[in-house]
Amino acid sequence: MARIPMGNFGNVTPQAQPGRVLDTGAGQVAQAVGNIAQVGQQYAVKEQKIQEEKDQYQFNIEASKYGAEYQDYISETKQKLVTGELDEATAKTYLRQRTDELAQNYVGRIPEKQKERFNFYSEKMYNDSQAFIKPLAYETERRSINADFEQVGEATLKIENREQAFALYQDTVNRNPVLTPEQRTESIQKWNERRDLSDGKGVLGSLETAQDIEALQELHKNVDTVFPHMKVETRDAYKSNIESAISRIQKGQEIRSKELDKEHAQLTKDFVADAFTGYPLSESLVNQTLEAVKGTKYEAEVREAIGLNKDAQKFRDASPIEQERSIARLTAELENVGQEDATGLKKKLDVFKSIAATSKQRANDDPVAQVQSQTGHKLYTVTPEQIGTGQIDFKKAQITTELLAEQKKANGDVGSLIQWNKSERTAFKDRYFEASPKQQKAMLTDLTKMAGKNKEAQKEYFSLIGGEKNAYDYMGIAKLNQLDVTLHNTNIRAAEVALEGKQILNAGQASVLGAEKEFHNAIQAEFGNAAAIGTNEHRAYQNLAYSIYLGLAKRGENIVKRDDKGNPIINKEMAKQAFDIATGGTYKQKLGKNTNHIFMPYGFTQTSFEDHIQNHFRTQYRKETGFLPPDEDILKTHVVQPVPNATGWFMFLQPNGKVMKNPKTAKPYIMRIWK
Known part of the structure; x- marks a missing residue:
């Protein structure tokens, strides 16, 4: 395989060497490798750029959050400054501490390459934010000082001793570190103006209350010297107020003088009228009246009435025959005196006649007077x-x-x-x-x-x-009202039903619901011997029961039946109900062939009344007497009777007619039966 030089791989594209180049394909391979290296380098640069973008993005996010949260700390620090919780020094320390804490919380979230920038960012924010602390601290202190200063001003205006108040205020002004010299001068001037106005109002009010016109006139004359610090417009208004006060007092005195004269006239009239009644005048009334009219035109009349009252008292205390003799003597004497002496005698005669004629009438018509x-x-x-x-x-x-x-x-x-x-x-x-x-x-x-x-x-x-005839009826209604008696199984007040019946009677409509005589006949048997016919008690209960019957009938007119002629028939059951409401009902005590009737307290029936008596003997008699209760059935041998003038108390008459005694006290044995 051919060897390819790699010394500049990735940086320089290999070049063809001088000389003959064999076309072995190696040049194409080198070209390809160079292209690959260039692509790799470009990719690395792109990756780096993307990472930098991400870091910048992350920085922006965290920096914005930090800034927002830091702003809260700034607001918090400002608030503590304003409220006085922090001063300038402690505010800086506090903000430094919060800045460090916040930065520490955020630094872990900042990309490594951005941390230095973040530190600069947070420190700059801290340095920039310190600028508000000093002026805000100063402003807060200034407001606090001025607020206290204003309170001192208001407080010293209320101190009664003006000299002491001013000395205290002036010293406070001089020690106020935030006032300028001009403000100090202005503060003292305004304080004096306000103090003059305040004192002026007090003096004016006191003098007007005392109605001292002379002192008010003197004050009006010397306002400039009494209150030298008042402004011109204030002084003019103050003088006007003084003039108004003087005018009010003068008008009031004039009205009072007229009212006082009327009072004296009425007082004299009333006193003379009282004196001429012939009743003793109290010493306090005499002294008060004389003191009230002293030095007025009414004094002589009052003294004359006092003298005549003494004669009138003797006349009033005399017997009717002696009064007639006195009147006859005065009448004869009046015929034989001159005109000068006749006036006094005539007045006395009129007084005596008036006493004789009106004493009884006044006692009945106006007893309070x-x-x-x-x-x-x-x-x-x-x-x-x-x-x-x-x-x-x-x-x-x-x-x-x-x-x-x-x-x-x-x-x-x-x-x-x-x-x-x-x-x-x-x-x-x-x-x-x-x-x-x-x-x-x-x-x-x-x-x-x-x-x-x-x-x-x-x-x-x-x-x-x-009317006198029906007075006891209303006393009965008042009793129903006082006991708050209601119709059976209802919340309907019996007193209201009775008053409804009275209205029907007063309107003349009673016969439509039931004839009074027939009603009386229907309930007569219920009375028995509880109340004798013709007595006030019998008549009152009878009338009260009839009123209740009418009220009941009105509330349920379908209850009232009528005969062939259309006349109302007395409903015996409702009549009995009305009677029981009016009286409390009668207890019918069987004693052999006889029946004893007594009125029961409200709320009892025949059975409950008997049960109450028997239960009382069974449970209370021994406690009250120290002896066992009688063996016999008391209700079959002893007559139950109400104790006179003792509502709700009952006694027992023995077969021999004597009152049953309490063996412990030897006094009548009485029992309370009441609900």
């Missing part, structure tokens, strides 16, 4: 419009009721316990009869609470609604 005139103390009263709202101080209202009751007793049982005068009573009645049953129920609730434990007061209020 009478008590107030007698005692000089203002009583707490409830307006008719408040009734039904529940927005009442019931404790105070009950105290008023008690005071009215005491006064009525002191006046020989003359007077009313109703807190309203005649017009107020009319207003209440109008409101009541225009109200719905639900609203009426709320009104009865408030009236009951106002009366408190005074049944007479409660009766008077309910007489106002239904």
Whole structure:
């Protein structure tokens, strides 16, 4: 095989040698080998270029990620600078640390040939980013100092001692490192302006409150010296405000003077009216009135009334015969005196006649006014419009009721316990009869609470609604309301049903649902001996039951049957239901041939009432007496009777008619039965 020189293989294409060349084919082989070497070299160059492109691409990707993440560190550092968490030095250290950490995280992902470039890139970013630290740190510190400075300014404006406040502020201004000399001068000037304005407002407000016109005029005259730092326009406005304040005070004093004269006139009129009633005037009322009208044209009239009141008191305390004699003597005396003396006598005679004629009437028509005139103390009263709202101080209202009751007793049982005068009573009645049953129920609730434990007061209020004859009906409705009695197995309030029935009665429509007389006959047997016919108790329960019956009938008119003539027939079952609701029902106790009737507490039936008594004897009697319960069946031998004036308490009458005693106390044995 021919030998081929390889010294320049891959670099220089072999050349033909001088001389004769034998055509052996070796030249073609050499040419082919040269071509192959050239291709190999080109491929290597291409591969290298591709790798460089890949490295550059990888560098770009990682550098962009690094730049984005590094930007977050820059933002974080800025935030810490702004919030004061870092200062200039610590910010640089912090950013250097984060730069090194981030670069360390990325350097492993950078191609080897690009690492030097990446190090340069990251370091340049760090060096470039440091430029923001110093100005931002300075700006942050400046803002912080100025914020504190502003707080000092506001705080010192509030310090009462201006000299101390200014000294503190001035010292703070001088020590502020970020203010220019011009800013220091301007700050002090503005502080003085604001302090003058603030002090000026305070002085003006105080003087106007004190209504010191003289001091305000002096201030107006000397504003320039009192508040020398005010701007011209501020000073002019301040003077205008002073003038307005003086004008307001003068107008107010003028109005007050007129109002005061009216008050004195009304006060004198009321005092004279009270004095002329003949009731004692309280010492405090006399002193307060004299003090109020002292030095006015009304003082003489008040003093005259005080003197006349003493004579009127004696007259009021006298017997009716003595009062008539006094009037007769004054009348005769008046006929025999001159014109000058007649005026005083005539006034006294008129007072005496008025006392005799109106004392009783006033006690009935306006008892609160009478008590107030007698005692000089203002009583707490409830307006008719408040009734039904529940927005009442019931404790105070009950105290008023008690005071009215005491006064009525002191006046020989003359007077009313109703807190309203005649017009107020009319207003209440109008409101009541225009109200719905639900609203009426709320009104009865408030009236009951106002009366408190005074049944007479409660009766008077309910007489106002239904007349004296029907007062006990409304007391019964109030009781149903107080106990929140409902119809069996419903949430329907019995009091509302009764009030619906009352509305039917007041409208004259009762006969359409059932004749009253026939209803009374239907329920009479239920009374038994529980309430005697003709008594207030019997009549009240009878009327209340009828009202409930009408309310029930209205709610279910198909229940009411009619005779051939179209007249309603009393539904006995519903009548019994109405009776039981009104009274609580009667317990019918069989005692041999006789039957004892008593009213049960609400919520009991014949059986549950008996069970309660028997269970009480079985479980409680020994605890209460120390003895075993009686062997006999008490309900077959002893008459059960309610304890008088003790709701829910019952006693037992022995066969001999005597009250069963508690052997432990020797007092009547009584039992509480209540739900």
